[in-house]
Amino acid sequence: MQVLISVVIPTYKRTTLLYRCLVALGKQNFPRGRYEVIVISDGPDPETAWLFESGLPIGQNIIYCPRENKWGPAAARNAGWMCARSELVLFTDDDCIPAEDWLANYYGAWRRLLQRHPRQGVPGPEAAFRGSVTVPRCRRPTDYEKNTACLETAGFVTANCAVTKAALDKLGGFDESFTMAWREDSDLEFRLLQNNVPVIFVPDARIIHPVRHVPWGISMKEQKKSLFNALLYKKHPLLFRTRIYSRPFINYYVSVSLAILAGLFLVVGNDIWSLVFALGWLLLTVDFARRRLRGTSHSASHVVEMLVTSAAIPFLSVYWTLYGSFRYKTFFL
Numbered sequence: 001m002q003v004l005i006s007v008v009i010p011t012y013k014r015t016t017l018l019y020r021c022l023v024a025l026g027k028q029n030f031p032r033g034r035y036e037v038i039v040i041s042d043g044p045d046p047e048t049a050w051l052f053e054s055g056l057p058i059g060q061n062i063i064y065c066p067r068e069n070k071w072g073p074a075a076a077r078n079a080g081w082m083c084a085r086s087e088l089v090l091f092t093d094d095d096c097i098p099a100e101d102w103l104a105n106y107y108g109a110w111r112r113l114l115q116r117h118p119r120q121g122v123p124g125p126e127a128a129f130r131g132s133v134t135v136p137r138c139r140r141p142t143d144y145e146k147n148t149a150c151l152e153t154a155g156f157v158t159a160n161c162a163v164t165k166a167a168l169d170k171l172g173g174f175d176e177s178f179t180m181a182w183r184e185d186s187d188l189e190f191r192l193l194q195n196n197v198p199v200i201f202v203p204d205a206r207i208i209h210p211v212r213h214v215p216w217g218i219s220m221k222e223q224k225k226s227l228f229n230a231l232l233y234k235k236h237p238l239l240f241r242t243r244i245y246s247r248p249f250i251n252y253y254v255s256v257s258l259a260i261l262a263g264l265f266l267v268v269g270n271d272i273w274s275l276v277f278a279l280g281w282l283l284l285t286v287d288f289a290r291r292r293l294r295g296t297s298h299s300a301s302h303v304v305e306m307l308v309t310s311a312a313i314p315f316l317s318v319y320w321t322l323y324g325s326f327r328y329k330t331f332f333l
Helices: 015-026 046-053 073-082 102-116 143-152 165-171 184-194 218-235 237-243 250-267 271-293 300-327
Strands: 005-011 035-041 062-066 088-092 128-134 160-164 199-208
Touching: 005 015, 005 073, 005 102, 015 035, 015 046, 035 046, 035 073, 046 062, 073 088, 088 102, 088 165, 102 128, 102 160, 102 199, 128 143, 143 218, 143 300, 160 165, 160 184, 160 199, 165 184, 184 199, 184 218, 184 237, 218 237, 218 300, 250 271, 250 300, 271 300
Parallel strands: 005 035, 005 088, 035 062, 128 199
Antiparallel strands: 088 160, 128 160
């Protein structure tokens, strides 16, 4: 029986989330046996291996491919689509829950495109599709939940997209230089646009993206992703400035500069100027925390988290941004 759709899911030591995703894929209103699910473990992952070895009832046509080394989700997705048996490859993440008609809606969009652009004797046209993302959250979310909710208004994201193998072959798939789950989808989108490959919006292809539990202060760890902003900027400077960030985060650089100047004047014994610069840094930090708290939870723990992380984020963001600029040999602020 011909496989009509391949679904690729990168994962790494998140078996509970993966199991939930696979259960949802097993409930699709699409003919069983006509789609396959390819799970790629990004590195040694005994927990995920056990999930498949245990024979749990998580659906049919699920292929598990463990990788010996950890290279990031971009490399895992490439390994997945390269062994896919269908022309249409869908991508999602292990923490997502596809709606029951997710496969059917993407396949319907694909069939409609084929009817408009028939090609005799060759695979279908080069094309990509993107769907809708819903992020459940409470009325007063945390800062992390608020940031995750931005996926609802994002464009092309690997949490919910589909690309034909013809397009992936043409572009060489995902750029494996993006070794974290950050900006690899924007890079693919930009290359699709530059190569005149249409990206078609399929609003009924829906996935739910619950906000997973994260440790206190996660926003500080997240700043490492800034180095991949530099890589994306080097590859697509115009698209980066028009679609991602139109200008640098000037306030971050001002805040870091004020803190450094306060320390320097304190060292040389000029307490007045040290106090002036320290107050300037403090005002910027409090204002940053205030803006992050707007519309979010005001619990004591969250307020303290926002104050502490708002003091640290400018330093971490500037460090990783400048490190990325140096690493990828581009002038990026």
